[in-house]
Amino acid sequence: xxxxxxYLLIAAVLIFLFSLTPTHAQTNGDIVDRxxxxxxxxxxxxxxxxxxxxxxxxxxxxxRSATAFTEQFIIEQFKNDWGIDRQNQLLFMWSKIYGGxxxxxxxNWLDDDNKERSSDYKKTLKNIGEFYESYKKGFKEYMExxxxxxxxxxxxxxxxxxxxxxxxxxxxxxxxxxLVKFYNIYKSKPQIVKAxxxxxxxxxxxxFMDNCKKFNIDYKAIxxxxxxxxxxxxxxxxxxxxx
Numbered sequence: 001x002x003x004x005x006x007y008l009l010i011a012a013v014l015i016f017l018f019s020l021t022p023t024h025a026q027t028n029g030d031i032v033d034r035x036x037x038x039x040x041x042x043x044x045x046x047x048x049x050x051x052x053x054x055x056x057x058x059x060x061x062x063x064r065s066a067t068a069f070t071e072q073f074i075i076e077q078f079k080n081d082w083g084i085d086r087q088n089q090l091l092f093m094w095s096k097i098y099g100g101x102x103x104x105x106x107x108n109w110l111d112d113d114n115k116e117r118s119s120d121y122k123k124t125l126k127n128i129g130e131f132y133e134s135y136k137k138g139f140k141e142y143m144e145x146x147x148x149x150x151x152x153x154x155x156x157x158x159x160x161x162x163x164x165x166x167x168x169x170x171x172x173x174x175x176x177x178x179l180v181k182f183y184n185i186y187k188s189k190p191q192i193v194k195a196x197x198x199x200x201x202x203x204x205x206x207x208f209m210d211n212c213k214k215f216n217i218d219y220k221a222i223x224x225x226x227x228x229x230x231x232x233x234x235x236x237x238x239x240x241x242x243x
Contacts, residue, residue: 031055031071039078041086043094050106051094060101069142070097073135082127084120092121096132165215172211173222179205180226183236205240 029037032052036042043051060066074093082089095107109121121128182201186193212219223233 031067035071035074035090038075039086039090041078041090043091044087047091047094047106051098054098054102054106058102065143065146066139069139070135073138077131077134080127082124084124085116088117088120089124091117092124092128093131096128097135100132100136168211169215169217172208172215172217175204175208176212176219176222177226179208179240180223180236183239186239202240205242209242 030052032043032048032055042048055061055067061070074090077093078086078090091107095105098104098106107121109118112118112121179201182193182197186198209219211217220233223236224230227233227236
């Protein structure tokens, strides 16, 4: 019981984290169609529609991760011949997954008029139980692995974001220093500076000022250090149209 709760909790968390694409959007058919083709066995018609609906709409099963694991798990487990009709074996596998995840019954052997199928079910109760315990364990491990991968991706994205911000802050500070140099040249030799160059530097200055506000950079402290006093800072800001 504890294992089952843990399995469902992990699944629910990952559904929220990954926001995964529903599997019925895939162009190569749904999981039921793909398994029919791969295994060469298809579910009985009276159950296939229910499994298709389950795979397409169940909160857990419709996610790409759950579908990928389930599909590969059934393929591998189907290699184990339970000594019964193979269509019945596939049905019992799906029925156990269906019931365990949705908490609803897919196949009820007590209501089955097909005596051979209900007999096969009773013969393989142990196989069915072992199959589902293995499924739960494998699903839990698979989802934990996916969660760890997600955490690594988030950590890497945060690291890259932090590095990008650091790079932007450094460039902004250097850019302000460069504009101080341009301003000093203009003050000492205004005749060599073109009007178009002044307009262009004003565009750059406004860009750097936006970065200063965004990343909380003390631009006045930088300008004071470069220019020497508060009066020159005010004159430069006025020149660039800031104050």
